[in-house]
Amino acid sequence: MLAKLVKGTGFRGALDYDLGKAGASILTTNMAGEKPRELAQEFGAIRNLRPNLKKVVCHASISLAPQESLTDKEWRDVTQKYIQAMGFSDCQYIATKHTDTEHPHIHIVVNRVTMQGKVVSDSNDFRKQEKLMRELEKKYDLQAVTNSKEVDSKALTKNEVEKALRTGELPIRMQLQNKVKDTLKTYKNLNLFIKVLKENNIEVRLNRAKNGNIRGISFVLNGITMKGSSLGKGYSWNGLQKRGLYEQNEKNKEFIGCERRDSRSGRNHNDGSPLGIAEPAGATQNREQHGVDQAFERISKSNQGINSDSRKNHRRNKGFSH
Known part of the structure; x- marks a missing residue:
């Protein structure tokens, strides 16, 4: 079970996405409205109790592996457990179930401002999510996922998750x-x-220093x-060496097609052309991290200001819990 926050x-952009998906249905809520505009107005009324708070929206996605499933009643229980564990018991929320992909998943939109006008702390929210996911996996006999600190692989980004579930x-x-x-x-020899x-x-592609030592490694797939x-740290050159990968001798350079780094210019060269490191905009449901829900890139674009704010903030603001 994976959670993304x-x-x-x-609020409007998140609600438009969650409720606008084909087949989307409201699982549970403590609000009166049913349409995005109505709900946004309700959220806004409480939000006005703390007009200076910028990061007021919490938008969570919780998903299962493709072969797993929960009943609507169980999903409602998951929602309530999430609300309680994250400290949102006195907050407005709405949970929506999506059925547009093979990966069972729900969305939860929560107001960080409580009914009393207090602000729910977001301290350690990533750890809280991971702890809750492990507990729910046991309760519902779901596939156990390794906590992020125990794996050498980086979790998927929200853009990757969104594209993966869409495609x-x-x-x-x-x-x-x-x-x-x-x-x-099977193959520990670098060649x-x-x-x-x-x-x-x-x-x-290998990045070598002038003395021939490997300083870094890159991988190219589909351009x-x-x-x-x-x-992830386990896939860096040092990480791969710790996992047993070794270079037998210096004669591997032609076979490998390595790059050399000009330490003065700081530029990488491979047959005279620069190596461009591109981050993919794509992604999915995880096995090291398994996948989760897609939604978040569009949500960010829909919410004016959500992108610029969340990218400036620390990584906790888009924590992907395994």
């Missing part, structure tokens, strides 16, 4: 994580490791390049 400034395709980040991990189980990945349409560290 985004904080923003406007049903694994994100490039996850495809690379899975293939690199599987290859490393063989690169050869096998190449046979699976993944190009490996998208990602640094090893972008996949």
